[in-house]
Amino acid sequence: MSIPFRLGVLGSGKGSNFVAIADAVAAGKIPAQVAIVLSDVENAGILAHARERKILAQFIPPGKFRTKLDEEAEHAVVEALRAAQVDLVVLAGFMRVLKGEFLRAFEGRIVNVHPSLLPSFPGLAAWQQALDCGVKVAGCTVHFVDAGVDSGAIIGQQTVPVLDTDTAESLHQRIHAAEHDLYPKCVAAIARGEISVVGRRVLWKKS
Ligand code: GAR
Numbered sequence: 382m383s384i385p386f387r388l389g390v391l392g393s394g395k396g397s398n399f400v401a402i403a404d405a406v407a408a409g410k411i412p413a414q415v416a417i418v419l420s421d422v423e424n425a426g427i428l429a430h431a432r433e434r435k436i437l438a439q440f441i442p443p444g445k446f447r448t449k450l451d452e453e454a455e456h457a458v459v460e461a462l463r464a465a466q467v468d469l470v471v472l473a474g475f476m477r478v479l480k481g482e483f484l485r486a487f488e489g490r491i492v493n494v495h496p497s498l499l500p501s502f503p504g505l506a507a508w509q510q511a512l513d514c515g516v517k518v519a520g521c522t523v524h525f526v527d528a529g530v531d532s533g534a535i536i537g538q539q540t541v542p543v544l545d546t547d548t549a550e551s552l553h554q555r556i557h558a559a560e561h562d563l564y565p566k567c568v569a570a571i572a573r574g575e576i577s578v579v580g581r582r583v584l585w586k587k588s
Pocket of ligand 1: 474
């Protein structure tokens, strides 16, 4: 029997993308197991969802900064992921920028979902940026994580329409639903070894 591909999930919020991935794992659609879930927010929904599923879940205090982990916290996260023998780090609504030690420890093995069609609208409240800009098509992106903000190579994208009647909330909900469809497919392709990276281009061996 082959050793299962191990996922480590990091999130700061309600954890709906984690749930979509955990459900896809449970349904046999992702050939992997979720080894650990970590959060920088003690009462984050993502930790509750993990514990309900009997998945190891830990709060790691983020330290004194607002937008990144301090050195000690980053070290603690890296150690927890290493101890769980994680093959792929899956960021699912993790709202802090990852820095040197983390990126070096898991180089090329960190993925993120972002609520826009990158490279448009990186950063916060991307759905609001899309509305403010007046685009007619929005969507989500799954990408590898590099040292920039939402700037790594793009693995997959899914579009949604922007309707004249949309509010920030309704557009965000539609994008969220697209994320729940796209993210498990991208993680499954990586777990199956169907993804290769050539420069900025991520190639899918099968679709
Ligand atoms: C998702 O919409 C994800 O794209 C976004 O946070 C939300 C998390 O929702 N991430 C970012 O904006 C990162 N730049 P969830 O906790 O329900 O999965």
